[in-house]
Amino acid sequence: MKIKKNTLFGVIALLIVFGIGFFVFAEGKGEINGKVISGSGNVQIVKLHVEGGQYIF
Amino acid sequence: MSIKEFTKELNGNRVEGELIKTILYSLVTSFLILGILYYFNFRNVADFMSKYGFFLFFAVLSYALIVPTIRQIRAYQNMACMSGMMVGMTIGMISGFLAGYFLGATNGMFIGGVFGMFVGIVLGVWTGSCCGVMGSMEGIMAGLMGGWMGAMTSVMLLNDHLKLATGLIFIVSALILVSLNYMIYIETKETERQRREDHFMTILISFILTTLTIWLIVYGPRSALFG
Numbered sequence: 001m002k003i004k005k006n007t008l009f010g011v012i013a014l015l016i017v018f019g020i021g022f023f024v025f026a027e028g029k030g031e032i033n034g035k036v037i038s039g040s041g042n043v044q045i046v047k048l049h050v051e052g053g054q055y056i057f
Numbered sequence: 058m059s060i061k062e063f064t065k066e067l068n069g070n071r072v073e074g075e076l077i078k079t080i081l082y083s084l085v086t087s088f089l090i091l092g093i094l095y096y097f098n099f100r101n102v103a104d105f106m107s108k109y110g111f112f113l114f115f116a117v118l119s120y121a122l123i124v125p126t127i128r129q130i131r132a133y134q135n136m137a138c139m140s141g142m143m144v145g146m147t148i149g150m151i152s153g154f155l156a157g158y159f160l161g162a163t164n165g166m167f168i169g170g171v172f173g174m175f176v177g178i179v180l181g182v183w184t185g186s187c188c189g190v191m192g193s194m195e196g197i198m199a200g201l202m203g204g205w206m207g208a209m210t211s212v213m214l215l216n217d218h219l220k221l222a223t224g225l226i227f228i229v230s231a232l233i234l235v236s237l238n239y240m241i242y243i244e245t246k247e248t249e250r251q252r253r254e255d256h257f258m259t260i261l262i263s264f265i266l267t268t269l270t271i272w273l274i275v276y277g278p279r280s281a282l283f284g
Binding site: 004007010013017020024 | 067080084085088110111114
C-alpha cells in the first residue's frame, strides 16, 4: 500500500505533538501562580487588596 | 465542492501541498530549541515544567499553525484588496492574541501585551502588505488589539480555569487559521504561484518566535501577581 507523503508528515507531526504533550502534561501539575493561598484543580485563590493604587498580597 | 478540492490539494503540487510539511518543520524546529534549552539550562530552574511547560507547549503549537499561513501568502505575493485586508487582520489578531495570552499567563499583562502587540503588528503588516497599505493598516490595528486583548484575557482568567480556557482558545484559533488557509486557496486557485522557496523562512520564523517566547517567559519582567 502506498502512503501519501503528506499523510506521513501529518502522522509524524501528530506523534510529536502527542509525545511531547504527554511529557508536558505528566510533568506540569503545579500551580500557575506562586502566590496561591488555597484552591484545588483549576481554581486558585489569591488574597490581595488595593492600597494607594497598588495590589498588596 | 471547494472543501473537497482543498483537502485534495493538501496532497497536491501547489503551495497548499506543502502546508503539512511546513507544520512539521516548524514543530521540529521549536521543540528542538525547547528541548536543547531545557536539557542544558532550564532543567535547573525550579518548577520550570509545572509553571511554564504547559504554556510553552501551546505557544509552539500556535506558531506551527501561523507559519504555514505565512508561507502560503508569500507564495502568491499579491492579492485582491479585500482578501489582503482579511489576511492582515486574521494573522495580526490571532498571532498577537496567542503570543500575548501565553506570556500574560506567566509574566503578567504588561509584558504579555507588549510582546503580543509586537508579534501581531510585525506579522500582520508583513502578511497584510500583499494587498498594499490597507492590508498593512489592518495588520497594525489587529496586532494592537489582539496583543493587549490576549494578555488581558489570561490575567483575568488566572483564578478561573486558565488551563481549560487555553485549550479552548487554541482550538478556536486553529479553526480560524485553517479557515484562512482555505480562504487563500479559494482566492488564489485561478492564479499561478509567484514565489518558490525552501523551508529556510519556516525554520527562521519558528526559531525567532520560540526563542523570544522562552526567553521572555523565563527571564522577562513580571508583574506583582507573579512576584
